[in-house]
Amino acid sequence: MKKALPFLILAVFFLIAPAVFTTRTWLNAFILVFVSIVGSCGLRTISLSGNLSFAQAAFIGLGAYVSGVLAKTLELSLWVTIPIGALAAMAVGLITGLPFARLRNIYYCMASMFMGVAIIQFISAMNVTGGANGITGVPSLGKELSKIFDMPGIGAALENAGVTRVHLSADLFLLVTVVSLACLYRFEHSRIGWTLRTLSQSPEVAASIGVNEVFYRQLSVAFGCFFAGLIGALYAHYSTTLSPNSYTMGTALWLLMYMMIGGSGRFIGPIIGALLLEFVKQIPTILTSMSGLGGVSPEFIAFSRWAGQYSAYTPFLTAGVLIVVCYWIPGGLVSIPARIADAIRGHSARDRLESNA
Amino acid sequence: MILLETHELTKRFGGLVAMDALDIEIEEGAIHGLIGPNGAGKSTFFNLVTGVLAPTSGKVVYDGRDITKSRPHQVAAMGIGRTFQLNPLFGDFTVFDNVATAHHLNPGSSVPSIYFNTKKHRENEAWVRKNTEEILEFLNLSRVKDELAKNLPHGYQKILGVARALAIKPRLLMLDEPLGGMNPEEIAFSIGAISQLRDRGITVLVVEHNMQVLSILDHVTVISFGAKIFDGTPEEVRRDKTVIETYFGGDDYE
Numbered sequence: 001m002k003k004a005l006p007f008l009i010l011a012v013f014f015l016i017a018p019a020v021f022t023t024r025t026w027l028n029a030f031i032l033v034f035v036s037i038v039g040s041c042g043l044r045t046i047s048l049s050g051n052l053s054f055a056q057a058a059f060i061g062l063g064a065y066v067s068g069v070l071a072k073t074l075e076l077s078l079w080v081t082i083p084i085g086a087l088a089a090m091a092v093g094l095i096t097g098l099p100f101a102r103l104r105n106i107y108y109c110m111a112s113m114f115m116g117v118a119i120i121q122f123i124s125a126m127n128v129t130g131g132a133n134g135i136t137g138v139p140s141l142g143k144e145l146s147k148i149f150d151m152p153g154i155g156a157a158l159e160n161a162g163v164t165r166v167h168l169s170a171d172l173f174l175l176v177t178v179v180s181l182a183c184l185y186r187f188e189h190s191r192i193g194w195t196l197r198t199l200s201q202s203p204e205v206a207a208s209i210g211v212n213e214v215f216y217r218q219l220s221v222a223f224g225c226f227f228a229g230l231i232g233a234l235y236a237h238y239s240t241t242l243s244p245n246s247y248t249m250g251t252a253l254w255l256l257m258y259m260m261i262g263g264s265g266r267f268i269g270p271i272i273g274a275l276l277l278e279f280v281k282q283i284p285t286i287l288t289s290m291s292g293l294g295g296v297s298p299e300f301i302a303f304s305r306w307a308g309q310y311s312a313y314t315p316f317l318t319a320g321v322l323i324v325v326c327y328w329i330p331g332g333l334v335s336i337p338a339r340i341a342d343a344i345r346g347h348s349a350r351d352r353l354e355s356n357a
Numbered sequence: 358m359i360l361l362e363t364h365e366l367t368k369r370f371g372g373l374v375a376m377d378a379l380d381i382e383i384e385e386g387a388i389h390g391l392i393g394p395n396g397a398g399k400s401t402f403f404n405l406v407t408g409v410l411a412p413t414s415g416k417v418v419y420d421g422r423d424i425t426k427s428r429p430h431q432v433a434a435m436g437i438g439r440t441f442q443l444n445p446l447f448g449d450f451t452v453f454d455n456v457a458t459a460h461h462l463n464p465g466s467s468v469p470s471i472y473f474n475t476k477k478h479r480e481n482e483a484w485v486r487k488n489t490e491e492i493l494e495f496l497n498l499s500r501v502k503d504e505l506a507k508n509l510p511h512g513y514q515k516i517l518g519v520a521r522a523l524a525i526k527p528r529l530l531m532l533d534e535p536l537g538g539m540n541p542e543e544i545a546f547s548i549g550a551i552s553q554l555r556d557r558g559i560t561v562l563v564v565e566h567n568m569q570v571l572s573i574l575d576h577v578t579v580i581s582f583g584a585k586i587f588d589g590t591p592e593e594v595r596r597d598k599t600v601i602e603t604y605f606g607g608d609d610y611e
Contacts, residue, residue, distance in 0.1 A: 191471045191482070194458050202445040207429035208407070208438070209525055210462040219468065 006268050010275075011178070025289035027170050029282040031238055034173040035060065036274035038180045038231040040258040042224035044270050045184050047259070048193060049217050050200030051108040054252050055096075055116030056228055061247025063089040063229025064236035065123055068138040071237070073128060078139050082233040089229025090222050092119070097221040101214040104203065116252055124244045134243030141237035142169050169238055176234055180227040185267055187223050196220055257318055261325050263332020272333055277318060284311040360385040360529055360560050361406070361437075366415035368401055368583075375401045377583040378415065383529070387575040388551065388561045390591075394603060398583040399564040400442055403533055407439055408432045419529070434462055438527030440518040442534050442564075448507030452517055455506050456492055459524035460485040489524070496520050496550060512543035519550070529560045536567045548573055571595075579603070 043056040067085030071078045096119075100111045124132045145168040149155035187193060195216055198206040203213055236242055254277075262273025287304035290296065329335055361383040368376040376398045383389045393399055404410040406417050408429045416425040424432060433439075447455050464485075466478040493499045496516050501509060506517060515535060522530055535551070536544050544567065552573040554561055563570055571577070571591045579587035579594065581603045587594060594600055 186472060190474065191458075191466070191478075192468065194454070195461060197449075198447055198458055198461075201447045201449060204409070204429075204441065205445050205447065205521070207409075208433055208441075209459040209521065210430050210433035212430045 010268075010271065015174070023289065024166065025286050027166060029279065029286060030170055031173050031235070032282065033275055033278045034177045035231050035235050036255065036258055036278045037271050038177055039228050040255040040262075040270035040274050041181060041184050041267070042226075042228040043255050044224075044259050044264060044267070045187060046220050046224035047264065048188060048196040048200065049220055051104065051112075051217065052256065053116075053221075053224070054109060054113035054249065054256070055119065056224070056255050057247045057249070057251035058116035058119040059089045059093055059225045059228040060232035060235075060251075061123065061244070062092055062119060063232035064247070065129055065242055066229075067233035068135070068236035068242045069128055071139045072135065072137060078141065078144055078237050082230065082237070085233030085236070086226050086230035089232070090226040093221045093225030094218055097218055098214075101217045101221075113249065113252075117249060120244050120247055129244075130242070132244060134241060134245075136241045138236055138240045138242060140240045141172070141234065142166070144237070145169060145172065173231075173234065173238070176231065180230065181271070184223060184227060187220075188267060192216075192219065254318075257322055261318075261322055261332060263334035265331055266334050269332050269334045276333070277321075280317070281311075281314055284308045358385045359383065360420060361562075362418050363406070364416050364418070366402075366405060366417065367413045368398075368405055368410060369413045375583050376405065376412070379580065379583065379585055381578055381585070381588075383560060383562060384576065385528075385560050386555065386558065388555050388563065388573055390570060390574040390577040391562060391564045391580065392566070392577060393580040396582075397580045399580065400533060401583070402580075403439065403531055403564065406432075406531065407437060433525055436526070436528040437531065438522035438525045438529070439531040440515075440522050440533055440535060442537065444514055444518050446506040446514060446517060446521075448505065450506055451503050452498055452506055452509070452520075453489060453493065453502040455517060456520050456524050457485055457489045459521040460488065461525075463488075463524070463526050492520050492523050495553075496523075497546065512539045515539060516543070516547065516550075519547075523554075527559060529562065530554060531562045531564075533564050534566065535563065536565055536570065544569060 039056055039060050042059075043053060046053045046056070063085035065085075066088040067078065067081040070076050070081040070084060096115050100108060100115070103111050123129050129135065142165065146165045148168070149158060149165060188196075195206075195211055198209070198211060199213060199216060207213060232247075255274075258273035258277055259270040260273070261277065262271065263269030284304070284307045287300075287307050291301040291304045325332060329339065331338075359382050361381075363379055363381050365378040365380060366376055367374070367378050379398075379402070381391075381402075391399055391402065401410065405412050406424075408424070408427045408431065412425060416423055418424070419432075419435060419437065422435075424435065427435070447458065450458060464481045466475075466481045470478045490499070493502050496519060498513065498516060498520060501513060506514065509517065515537070519530075519532065519535060522532075532551070535547055539547065548570060551561060551563065551570075555573075555575075563574070571594070574591045577587070577589060577591055577594045578585060579597075579600050586603060587597050587600050589597070
């Protein structure tokens with residue numbers, strides 16, 4: 001029960017939040033948070049075996065492009081192309097992962113970094129993807145969902161329940177996020193997760209007890225990439241545009257940062273990290289749109305302009321936070337409650353570290 | 358019956374011959390000692406047999422099968438357990454979890470059955486917990502089972518390495534310097550435990566410097582510079598001139 005509490009609080013927050021923050025900007029922000037959460041939790045699943053991947057953003061992009069391009073050019077239903085996008089991300093993850101599965105630590109980081117860059121370069125070089133400019137007019141998720149409102153009976157019932165067409169997209173994202181996280185949680189907390197953690201501690205010992213290193217690393221890549229591709233595909237149909245710039249190394253670094261700052265040791269770490277930092281990134285946009293609505297004081301408008309300028313400095317801010325976390329709270333933000341509890345009981349974190357050494 | 362044999366097993370690292378056409382036969386059910394001075398090629402032998410290193414030439418035959426090209430996890434799946442000289446552990450796991458996780462091969466739930474936590478997998482897990490308790494009890498580790506492995510004293514860590522290797526239900530257990538760095542009390546306990554392993558039907562190969570281990574050996578092979586210089590019983594090895602010269606140098610030792 002105590003373990004489930006943070007997850008319950010988060011779930012309740014996400015259920016209530018879209019109803020309170022009804023503007024389009026807020027919904028956009030929420031949906032970006034969902035994408036970041038699933039992306040960085042998938043990244044953490046891959047990193048359970050001790051390998052940090054820098055290609056996660058590329059797999060989100062791969063899911064987005066495969067689903068978006070298929071739905072637009074072949075006019076397939078997006079309910080068919082979204083799963084295809086997820087499976088394509090998984091397949092590419094497995095194929096490119098095969099030569100890399102025996103690489104460890106820094107060598108894997110480097111290989112995955114080049115792979116991420118290569119995938120996006122490949123996408124930018126093709127015609128069907130619109131090259132470096134990307135494409136617009138991807139079949140819209142919102143439109144597809146609105147059809148539910150047109151069904152006799154259901155539409156009226158939904159409107160009476162206070163559900164709007166805009167909300168429906170956010171609700172679908174929430175549902176997909178919860179299901180994805182449940183699948184990843186189960187993966188980590190089963191015997192499979194334990195086996196992966198043996199690989200991160202000593203691949204030699206793991207082999208001596210019969211762990212097939214390549215198979216287990218590939219299994220974690222399959223899970224991490226599938227859900228990254230899934231949420232990416234969903235996002236392509238939400239935003240209806242595709243641009244290779246959204247899935248570069250920079251995005252991959254952000255995903256890594258959510259995980260490190262939130263705390264890579266626990267499942268909820270990247271969720272907290274993505275939630276906080278993604279909102280920090282969205283603050284200028286949100287403020288600007290609020291001042292655009294009218295009825296606010298000139299000071300507020302001036303403040304939002306100032307905040308808009310500061311958005312260029314967000315990476316510096318986040319890097320600062322990362323340094324603080326690395327030096328003073330190596331367990332990430334999620335380890336703070338345990339640290340406070342320790343401080344109250346009279347042991348400093350340093351004592352505990354020393355007694356462990 | 359011969360459980361493990363090597364035929365002209367050779368390993369060269371560049372110009373250095375680490376293992377020179379070695380022939381060894383290990384009788385099933387015996388405690389076989391492999392001794393030799395530092396740099397004799399004992400650890401190389403371990404790594405060649407368990408598939409960590411590939412030999413330059415020669416072959417390794419286990420239970421009638423050629424396992425020369427097998428990878429380490431496949432060798433483990435065939436029933437060859439091993440420990441390591443420098444004794445790496447799953448340091449962030451408790452002692453109990455170290456041994457429980459080492460039941461990776463036995464009873465061997467399939468990945469889907471683990472993921473969906475089927476009835477069969479839950480039964481397997483219950484069996485794993487029971488078997489882990491038994492192994493810890495046998496090796497006297499029960500009272501430290503909730504400690505993190507990295508916090509254990511050195512001697513306990515060595516014994517934990519043996520416990521982990523036992524979890525794969527080995528037919529052949531290869532121990533790389535199991536007594537290294539232990540105090541006399543721990544040495545006495547470990548020697549007792551190793552001889553009990555033989556009574557449980559496990560074939561044991563021990564690499565060791567400590568001559569106290571001679572008392573429980575059934576058969577000894579002595580190697581020096583990657584070549585076999587003696588093969589016989591512990592009584593014979595004490596009288597063998599070549600061995601004495603290799604270990605103590607000079608020919609006027611008496």
